Amino acid sequence: MAIEGVKAKEQGKVYVGNLDETAKRAKQLLIGRLKLGKAVDWATSFSLWPVHLTTSCCGCEFAAAWSPRFDGEQFGALPWVGPRQTNLIIIEGTVTRKMACAVKVTWDQMPAPKFAIAMGACALDGGIFYNSYNIVRPWEIIPIDVYIPGCPPRPESVARAIVDLQRSIRSKGIASKWVEEGVRPDKPLVAPKQDVCSWWRG
């Protein structure tokens, strides 16, 4: 059935309205007029769900940080399964060339506002593997908010990093501004210099 006034090319498509426009207006109303910015920052800071991406052996201490002794869940951070539902990525140690693509793709799949923590000396600048031919510095691929030194860092320092990130989200209002403006206010997104996924296409 042809609908009048609709281009022939677009016949048969399902129309759900202009979602982008609606979302923009809703954002303006909620954050601009109703001053919900503080609430958004509060909610985001206490709901930092790290995505399940174990890049290297710091995953041991990452796992320990969510174990009963250190219990990362008390800060509201719950490791979750898929990137679509999370807003925090914790790079656990060395990122190899093969893994770099996974890091990049996972980061791209996460919905904004999203944050990143780099864990371990390897994620800072290579650490003990600084001269290896197979590693990539994670800050070349994604923007990092907090670095945790140590090889591996103790679970307490992971908790500390999460608390630090929470404070900076609340004090700088990163999340609310990000939601309102659509771009991150204080940090540009990183455009990787090298094509980390080149090997995939062969």
Added chain:
Amino acid sequence: MSLVEVLASIVFYPPIYQLVIVGLIVTLGVVIIILWFERKATARVQRRLGPYHVAPKLAGMPQLLADLLRYAFQEIIIPRTVDRGVFITAPIIATVLSILPIAVVPFTSIPDYWPIPMDYSVLVALAISTVSPIFLVLAGWASNNKFSIIGGVREAFIITAYELIAILSILSVSAATLSFNFIDIVNAQMNTAWFIILNPIAFMAAFLAVLMSTSGFPFEIPESENEVVAGPFTEYSGILYGLNMGAAYMKRFAFSIILAVAFLGGWSPLTPGEGILYGYLLPSIVVIIKAFILMMVFSFLRSVYGRYRLDQALQGAWRLVFPMALIGFGIGIIEAYLGLT
């Protein structure tokens, strides 16, 4: 008529009260509290703290509020390869349908305080509750993601297994009372005993069926994260995922209310009296508390069990729980024959 009375007559106008107040607000509150309880109880069993620092004085109660608010303001990603219309509408319809059975369940014996008074309410409630899983399967199919599709197919498998059990075991109550009317069922329970005592086998079957239908442990198979990331909801983000996650709990709440009315005597210790307060509000609170206790039992299983394999769950459903439901149905018929109820 004073202002309070006018307000009360609006708030306690049955369709508004049961669909908006109970259906949306109380359900949301219950979901938030039950999720918090689930996380806290699991944490307790696992010898840790659980959500805490978000509000130390309230033992982390607003944690779920924070999660919800965060989901609400997060970006909603709609991949280019999905079927847009279905992708967006499926979770919304599933959520609405999963709380809709509340509309046909009475919270009191006075037919005036019943949104849709009818003699076949048990059938209608069960019929509505069977529709929402279809939209979960649709959501998985529309996502165009392999994990979603596998999750959707698993959901479909599970539906076939639990649906008959749920219907049979809840209908055993109807068989025992020779009525499809929830009010008659509750009255019968008030005269003799609750059906959980008269017919425990049917209650067990119904309990397991509800666990399966809302993918609670040990039947958390469609969303089993170790094979199919988040099942049908893998591609969902932002508030759409929040809806999806809430829908399972809302459905569980709706089912818990049905179970509370059908097996746990509804508003039983209380005889609804005159007026809104004694005739409507207090009985409904009793029902909700009973449903809430049921939900706490459902949630607690998470910390004790892992999950069954799909074929094991289906096998268990057809070989063990289905005969249980049949026996329960038989017991119901025998009870009616002997005139116990």
Added chain:
Amino acid sequence: MVEGLRFMKLSEEMVRVVIEKVKKELGDLVKSVEEGKGYISIKVPLNRLREAAVKLKNMGFDHVKSLTVTDYKKKGVFEVMYMASSYLDEELSRIIVSLTVEIDRNNPRMPSLSDIWTSVEFQEREVYEFFGIHFEGHPDLRPLLLVPDIADLKPLTKDFIVKEEPIFKS
């Protein structure tokens, strides 16, 4: 649960017995059999490798612990060692034999032993990407660990030089 086991330290006597057995079994196949530190080295010519492997397997050496390749750039050869041992034979499980061949560094091709010892299949793939040794007859010869552009560099050969540490250089 099966009863617990008791200890027996490896004695030189046992090693000698196995060496004799290997010599008798392989006969003229071997170039030399000598005792190394922690293993027995059996050198065979490349064209008799598969024959020797089958005989070792029949002796009871049922799996390969390590496929070790060393690059001798000056000699112009790769030394390939199949370090085999036994699970099912308790005597032999104390011994490790290394079936050693040398292959030309410039034309690294050799027969695959993965149909004799299944346990070597993944390690042959690994050697293939790190040294570029082509195993003829391997069912599935693809890079295992590396991304293709690094596998082209053959990183474990001595041609590939990594930036060294500046301190404590001796």
Added chain:
Amino acid sequence: MSVSVIGGPKRESDLKIPGTEVRKIEKDLYEVFIGPQHPGSGHMRIIIRVDGDVIVEADPDMGYVHRTMEKLGEIRQYIKNIPLFERMAIQDACNVTVPYVLALEKILDIEPPQRAKYLRSLLCEINRIAAHLYGFGIFGVFIGHSTMYMWAFADREVMVELAEKLTGARLTHSYPIPGGARRDMPQDFPQAARKAARYMRRRLEEYRKIFLDNPVMKARMEGVGYIPKKLAAELGVVGPVARASGIKYDARYNDPYDAYDEVDFEIPVFEEGDALARAWVKVEEIKQSLRIIEQAVDWLESHTSEAPIHDKFWAKSPPLWKKVFEKEGRVKLLPMMATMKIPPGKAFARGETARGEIVYYVESTGDSIPYRVRIVSPSARNAIVFKYVVPGHRVMDLPTIYGSIDYFPPEADR
């Protein structure tokens, strides 16, 4: 229809998104990529082809954590390789480095003093328990039992704490050095170790109740991932996987090193060969490790304290170093170790880590850096299980098998 990949690019530019290419698969199968960002995969990818709910083909795609240890080992001094190789399996750090040190000792032709042997074995067993508990936790969460994960990780902290008391580091101990160990036992260690052993025995009973005898868990594990004895020998699997299939092999027993020929313990072997048997092997091994810990602590307590390092090095060390040892019980790293030259030679050594046997081949040309170090870690040898055992199982069995063989990608990829 033979195309079973659903989805794909709608525009030319979409081709650049990895994973959205349309390819044809030969049969009417469904290809699922599990990993590397997947809760059921860890740091690797398993490509499975499923027919309905049954896996017909599994291809482990490793190398996501390949950090080039063999190459880096060739350009670092011998002593610096110890912390390097330790990063393979940091929750099992002492076990994976001891065989390397054994290989060096074989080339150097020295035997560490008795005290050092006991100290090393002590830490090895502490690490083994910690690593088994780690494996248990991961196994638990893989089959949806989060309480098992939490309990195992909580009790692992006891062992980690014990190791920290002994060496000063939570995970990366760098404890064994050629010719000995880096530190003597602190005074209050024996009581702590005995207390931990008592606690651990009690907890194992509770694990049995909630996990191993749990009907749901039993249904998931029984008969899954069955490896017959012959296949296990053919695939060359190691550690608990082999011992659950009835193979009586343990490097501690078949090629005793350190103090293992002096202490009294048993090697648990099961015949069933399925995931449940593998879990039981771990439980029994933890019990045996506790026995070894107690014996080692008893021995160390009853013998006088001496520097746990070979005289060849200790005699040459400056007096200040000896003073530090007397005061703190700590062996300062000997200066000669930094540029230690090792005589030419080749050595092969094996040791039993928590996940199975690890082998090192070290070749020296008389320089201060090795000419070649070859490591074959237990997980690298167990990876073959994915290819040969997983097909024929259902999709939901994949995490069970993965968890039960306790595969640890950083260790496998080296």
